[in-house]
Amino acid sequence: MKLFVIGAGAIGGTLGARAFRDGHDVTLVDADAAHVAAIRRDGLRIEGPVEEFVVRVPAILPEELPDTVEHAVVAVKSLHTAAVADLLRDRLAPDGYVLTVQNGLTADVLIEALGRERVLASFVNIGADLMAPGVVLQGNVATFRIGELAGGPVTPRVARLAEVLPYAEATENVLGYLWGKEVYGAMMWAGAVSDLPIAETLERPEYRGVMTAISEEVLAQAPVTVEGFDGFEPDDLPGSFDRLAAFNRRSAKTHSGIYRDLMVRKRKTEVDEVHKDIQGPVFDRVVEMIHDIEEGRRTCEVANLDELARFVAVRTG
Known part of the structure; x- marks a missing residue:
């Protein structure tokens, strides 16, 4: 070949x-x-x-x-x-x-x-x-x-x-894996609005509401049976966050490619392409934040993730 x-x-x-x-x-x-x-x-x-x-x-x-x-x-x-x-x-x-x-x-x-x-x-x-x-x-x-x-x-x-x-x-069932990646990817998009390492955004209790809400949004839109991988299991989100945090702590890659696009390479991300496939109040808000960072109205910082956590808390009561 x-x-x-x-x-x-x-x-x-x-x-x-x-x-x-x-x-x-x-x-x-x-x-x-x-x-x-x-x-x-x-x-x-x-x-x-x-x-x-x-x-x-x-x-x-x-x-x-x-x-x-x-x-x-x-x-x-x-x-x-x-x-x-x-x-x-x-x-x-x-x-x-x-x-x-x-x-x-x-x-x-x-x-x-x-x-x-x-x-x-x-x-x-x-x-x-x-x-x-x-x-x-x-x-x-x-x-x-x-x-x-x-x-x-x-x-x-x-x-x-x-x-x-x-x-x-x-x-x-490759589509099942791809939709699993969409769920995990949504977590990465949410985490990328801050400057925290991937593992920390997944394991901090104050951001579990964000990670849960955005994961559930994507899972609700999946048209196939979603597959698990590398610690992620679609029917066990709380355990998935802990396992994915441990998985990322074992990697030399501490921050997502999204974060590197925004803060290191200073180039447009893939967020608009992803947004064509995934919609929902929480992910829509993340997309707005990513656009703000791309266009210089924000930078990647914990304050953005805190704002997102408050947004989710209000929505979930």
Whole structure:
């Protein structure tokens, strides 16, 4: 399998580097010219407590993609999904397919451009960050599931991808995992309005009301049976918060990618893409706060989380 990983940042870089080191034919594709140049010059460096290594993996810009692509992994931020769909629209081979490893429910954008039968989905909970051009931090090892969007028995192509990509396992209910990630992600969005580490936002008793309310909002909208992972169990939210806090304390990644987008990289987050799939009074308020931070009317601080806690307390009486 010749695999193009489109988006060589945190997750794309981690998966691509390890698959390449395992002997697979991988090419990284990224729109960041400095990142591509650094990988070409020095290789891609994976740092962190899991393992540190450098791979001399091929890296190209999007315009350097060949005319025909058989297999691709889409690992860009969700707000760039449409651009990748356009990039692949006339390139994807008739019997080819793509796997999205993105946050959120992004498959519909790819399906519209490529066809439902050529899109696979996955759930990835590995903690990773792009630290500098050519450098990715892998903070932990966590759940990674691949499956057909329609569910059902594992197909040969899903099984093959699970063999090629590190940490991956096949599943018959990938949407269930994705909706579980939506619940966990909602907690991360709420926590990102402050500057507290992930584990602290999950374990502090004064924020349990926020985490419970926003989780219940998402669970109420899930159209499938939600799957548990890495300590999260949809039918045990109080225990999930404790277990997820412990899980995050074991990771070298202390703050979410959302927080890094807001306070380190100073760039627009994926919140509007997520908001298309999830609505509700608490999440709507979080989205307003994220917009305020993006546009300079707020900064990430505990006062925002305290305000959110008061909002939830008033709503719940």
